[in-house]
Amino acid sequence: MLNRSFNGGVVIDNPHPVDTVEIIPAPLPDKVVLPLQQRIGDEAIPCVEVGDHVLTGQMVAKTEDHFSVPIHASISGTVVTIDDQFVPHKSGLKSKCITIESDGKDQWIKHTGCGTDFLHCDKTTMIEYIQASGIVGMGGAGFPAHAKLEGIQDCHTLIINGTECEPGIMCDYALMQHHPREVIRGVEILLHICGAQRAIIAVEDDKQEAINSLLMYCHNDRISIVKIPTKYTSGAEKLLVKALLDIEIPSGGFAIDIGVVCQNVATTKAIFDAVIDNKPLVSRIVTVTGSGIESPNNYEVRLGASFEHIVSMASPNTNQHDVRMGGMMMGVDVEDTTAPICKITNCIFVNDAVEKPKTQECIRCGQCNQACPVDLLPQQLYWYAKSENTDKAMDYNLADCIECRCCDYVCPSHIPLAEYFSFAKALHRKTTEEQYRTDVARERFEFREYRLERNKTERAKMMAAKKEELKKKMANDKAQKDKIAAAMARVKKTKKAKNDAQ
């Protein structure tokens, strides 16, 4: 058990604890909706057409962008539409998706990877398998796994994040408990790719069953399993590294800058599937929980199935519900439950709709700065964000805010602080861009003025020089003329003298 930690954070009791953590396989959905736009990178380009028959695991959209991964059919069936659909995103906007109707057979494409004896494979091939299998960070960030693994030079420690991050979510817990072998093998694969000396699997201390399962399968002395205190935001990469290694990732930097690679356990399991079998990522484990759910549980479900598909399995009550993707803290509200489950959907919260408490004025009580895990002063940031004074907010290190909403959680005035901060960040980006553009324009203008002025003075100088030269020349000319005249006069004189003599 680790005693060391980071400052701040909040302890939130699990709102919907369960006795046994299971993984229930969800039935094949009748249709799946696969969004082409992923968390980062360009939109993927469809490589199937409406009417095509596809197999499970077949690539349906490819990408040329380095920060994206291809998209695979998660069921076998027929492509019925390629159009705009609702996706789970806080903007609430529609986005282009491929819709596949199931033929009920779930026929897979053929796939072979490195096999269980993966050590003979080279790293590049493994990373190619990982990208080709469409693996992104499944903890919620959605960062492409291959991009984190490429070109690693000095990595001393690999950290596997099994902390589950937010109260109520238990998909990673279930995964570690029921698939420990795959997780441990996945860690070994990652150790091989990163070249790290050791790997630490971090698990929160309320997940004893998971720790027991992992210990049973872990026979590699380079892998250790470390229990960390259950408190919110310990799942955030920077804070997890701080808690485990007591190293702070520099502001604006990444884990690899200090020789650390972090991966989530679910991603690790997906990497195992990708490297051993070259099996594309077509399903994931999703927790369904919340006050509107009678028996919270985990479901293994095909990507692209609707939220409803598994929510209906978890016996929801008949009240009006607020649905949220991800955790109660950092998740996003989803208006439409027909939206598809995607690779980052770790949890669906179905809560009885309740009226949100009214926001009051900030009384500067300072509870937020005690809760902030990165030691910011949220009440000062709020003051400047509210008055759109982004320069001052940046002075107070706005850019370091991880938007974990610990401050919102403890605020006695119920101020949505993190929302103000993400707004202020966007505003700052915009104003800096605008500022940059006006700066460039002003510089150009000033340079033009300078150039005109310079031309003018240079011209004047040149003219003056020319005049001078001319004058000199003229003066020279005069001297010449005088000489000629003198010569002429001499000649005349001699001529005259000659004539006179004759």
Added chain:
Amino acid sequence: MMHSNALNTNQIMRQVIYALGLGVGAAYVFFGWGVVVQITLAMVTAVVVESAFLSLRKRPVKASISDGSAVLSAVLLAISIPSIAPWWVVVLGVAFAIIFGKQLYGGLGNNPFNPAMLGYAFLLVSYPLQMTTWAGEFLNLSQAIDVIFNLSSIDALSGATQLDAVKTQLALGKIISELDVNSISQAWINVGFLLGGLYLIARRIITWHIPVAFIAGMVVVSSMLYFVDEQIYLPMQNHLMLGATMLAAFFIATDPVSASTTPKGRLIYGFLIGVLVVVIRVFGGYPDGVAFAVLLMNMTVPLIDYYTQPKVFGK
């Protein structure tokens, strides 16, 4: 790391008012019903004035009144002024505090100065006589009403506070050992506020920083002075147990809106208020210095906050 104390702003204000109970109770025991009448007058005035100004500013009246901040300021001011002061003193003071101390700055959360102390300073400067004449004995309800509403003379019932008396005597050339520098009533009132303050710390409504630094500031300066000359400077324990010390340390200096918010800043802020309180008591023209010390330090809060930012993660 913290657990949420799950209190909202209204509950916080209410808890602070409840925590004042012990100190107010002690004041009641020694001064009688005047304390209750003053607090009632102050609360009524606060609600009326705040409502009027909120409706002038076209803000939701009920929501803002129910946050309890105006009532809290009123109670703090009422217990700072003498229990036998005429009714218009407390009414004027509270009205000034709410209007000029709070609403004109934009209401709760936007005021740079502690409203109760602004009201107190206004009263002390304008009506020094009424503000320094304290009840000498327990008054029952009808006596208190008689005195406060000017129905009978107050001379027989009144006296100066201990701090005031000591100051006057010292000015007359007496030395500390010749004076009675203890006051049972004030000691009990201070203990009452101290206990209430400890309750607030235990409930995580205030942090320990400001009260501890405040008391430390007072202890350091008063001990130094006492060390220099024990005949003309009060010992440290008298400073702590006389006047508004504990009320200021736990309830007034800790007003979150007008205080520093960083941990280091709170230490500096509290310490310097403590220092100023003793300096004003000893060298200033007024017997107690809490109001001026707090107001002076309120002005420095933006500066303190700016230069005491905690080290941000990864920097």
